[in-house]
């Protein structure tokens with residue numbers, strides 16, 4: 001027997017197909033970009049497309065045409081078991097026009113996982129990066145960064161595993177059962193029996209507006225680091241204005257290091273050993289005692305302990321009881337820079353790994369935005 005004589009049904013209207021591929025593509029690219037710190041912006045923009053599409057699919061499950069509706073999903077355990085039994089026993093079994101039990105479960109889980117990924121991502125962007133709509137949460141909720149990261153990451157890994165199972169299932173349908181399942185998501189037609197899908201004009205407009213919304217959100221985000229979806233709560237600081245003595249005296253040989261990058265005890269050690277400061281001898285003749293005291297007070301008041309910036313929070317977490325004198329001796333710094341070849345620090349532009357300013361544009365203004373990282377020399 002062969003399925004080729006069978007009939008074809010128009011199951012997936014064009015909107016459903018476009019959105020299916022937009023979900024697939026945005027997830028894959030967001031997943032890949034997540035491994036690159038400096039691509040955070042693109043990651044977030046892609047995540048927004050994914051989020052908008054997931055939201056659409058959930059609404060579509062209630063208002064869309066019959067094959068898309070959740071109430072027509074085959075979710076009973078008995079249906080699920082029967083589906084796999086029949087799959088093994090009868091290669092040429094009849095398949096449902098809409099979602100089969102496996103793809104019904106797949107879709108529900110994808111919606112649940114997708115929602116978890118999007119919400120945890122939005123929260124992380126606000127709480128950890130202090131960016132976007134939820135940036136105000138950064139001041140009060142940094143203790144949740146760890147758990148949010150775990151949720152966001154593991155939900156994504158589960159989603160990836162889920163996608164592989166989905167693809168395997170679809171390929172088996174395509175090549176073993178010959179149900180045309182891969183092409184169904186391209187042409188809209190499945191080899192089975194049932195009624196063709198029709199979509200009303202209002203629903204077509206609805207689908208169309210979501211697709212446009214997804215694309216526009218993406219473009220809006222990638223176009224600027226300073227709009228309401230991407231703006232970081234912390235703008236650039238002007239240390240000259242905030243503490244002119246610090247700016248002048250400690251910004252003489254190098255640019256000013258923002259105080260939030262080290263804890264109080266580290267600053268105390270640095271200030272107590274100015275006579276041997278990275279090979280330089282700084283005495284009271286250079287910076288008077290009063291100035292030194294004023295600088296120390298400023299550093300202590302704005303140290304890592306009192307900051308909710310990502311770098312400060314992670315620095316404190318990584319330090320435990322240790323209080324090294326140099327940023328580059330902290331476990332956090334070593335961990336975040338372990339992939340940079342040693343030769344880069346020797347280059348003419350960088351010279352020293354303590355020269356953060358060469359790679360982190362605006363670090364002297366307190367800015368450690370991922371978008372400002374210069375990676376190659």
Ligand code: HEC
Pocket residue numbers: 249250251252253254257270274277278280281282287295325326327328329352353354355
């Ligand atoms: C006489 C020159 C000079 C002055 C003045 C000076 N520094 Fe430095 N500092 C250096 C040098 C040299 C380095 C090594 C990094 C580099 O070459 O840019 C350094 C590095 C640092 C670092 C990074 C250490 C690390 O790797 O974590 C900090 C923090 C720092 N200085 C703080 C201060 C403070 C605070 C003051 C003011 C009290 C100050 N510096 C004034 C010369 C100076």
Ligand code: HEC
Pocket residue numbers: 036037038261310311327328333336337339340344345350352353354355356357358359360368370373374375
């Ligand atoms: C040679 C260039 C270079 C120098 C010098 C450098 N960094 Fe970085 N830094 C990077 C790069 C590149 C990354 C991103 C690493 C990645 O994505 O794998 C990074 C990441 C970071 C991060 C983590 C950002 C995040 O959001 O996770 C912090 C914090 C940081 N750097 C602080 C510093 C400080 C402070 C200094 C100076 C003591 C410094 N860096 C010196 C290139 C540099």
